Amino acid sequence: MLAEAIEEGDARALTYLGLAHLDGIGVPADRAKARALIERAAAAGDDLAAETLSKM
Structure with missing residues (x-):
């Protein structure tokens, strides 16, 4: 479901995947x-996403 949303360019899905990579939740941690x-x-x-960027 998330992968489908990401493929469709869903901004919130991209945010969630980015946060997962930031914290290494379910995927390898990769800050870049x-x-x-x-x-x-x-x-x-x-x-x-904008709020998160301001804190990175």
């Missing part, structure tokens, strides 16, 4: 990948 995903989500208008 997390940042790239969260930046994409923020650019697509996700407020949580």
Whole structure:
């Protein structure tokens, strides 16, 4: 379900995947990948992503 949403460009799904990579939850921790995903989500208008970026 999440993978499908990401493929469709769902900004919140990108944020959640980025957060998962940031914390290593269910996926390998990868700060660079997390940042790239969260930046994409923020650019697509996700407020949580924008807030997270401001704290990174």
